[in-house]
Amino acid sequence: MTVCIRNIQKKQTINTSRLRRSLKRLLKELDVEDHEVSVLITDDKQITKINREYLDRDRSTNVISFAMTEGFSGDIHPEILGDIVISAETALRDAAAAELPFNDELEFLLIHGLLHLLGYNHENTTQEETQRMKRMERKLFYHLRRYNLD
Numbered sequence: 001m002t003v004c005i006r007n008i009q010k011k012q013t014i015n016t017s018r019l020r021r022s023l024k025r026l027l028k029e030l031d032v033e034d035h036e037v038s039v040l041i042t043d044d045k046q047i048t049k050i051n052r053e054y055l056d057r058d059r060s061t062n063v064i065s066f067a068m069t070e071g072f073s074g075d076i077h078p079e080i081l082g083d084i085v086i087s088a089e090t091a092l093r094d095a096a097a098a099e100l101p102f103n104d105e106l107e108f109l110l111i112h113g114l115l116h117l118l119g120y121n122h123e124n125t126t127q128e129e130t131q132r133m134k135r136m137e138r139k140l141f142y143h144l145r146r147y148n149l150d
Contacts, residue, residue, distance in 0.1 A: 002036040003027075009043040012088040015103055016041075022107050022144050026114055029143055036080045037117065039110065047087040062090040063109040065116035084113035104145055111140045 003023050007014045019039065027033045042050075044060035051057045051064060068082040086109050095105035120133040138149050 004038040007041040044089040065113040081117040
């Protein structure tokens with residue numbers, strides 16, 4: 001199992017050790033512990049740039065996932081799930097709005113991004129698929145933190 005976490009933003013203190021442990025637990029829980037995932041923690045400016053360049057959306061967001069198992073060459077290295085990019089600034093605002101601890105919000109975004117890498121979807125899909133992803137997010141969050149999200 002290869003887990004790479006890189007924090008390039010300077011505004012928020014990030015407990016990368018906790019995120020690494022959590023990601024390894026999630027990979028094991030999802031039975032993909034032999035796969036590789038990279039996580040980049042950045043700021044709103046950088047995630048806006050990534051969002052604009054790759055998704056044609058000119059705004060910041062909390063998390064973006066890039067699945068390596070999709071598309072033309074997705075079967076070349078199936079052990080590489082992909083990359084997750086998280087904005088610490090947006091995560092901080094989201095945590096405050098949801099009245100969650102910042103580190104718990106980061107873990108929720110990690111779950112969300114990981115599920116996208118595994119093919120879960122909530123955009124441009126059926127209500128059933130959206131609910132399936134939400135149920136899995138809550139199940140995995142409970143697995144990590146032992147409390148339910150509202």
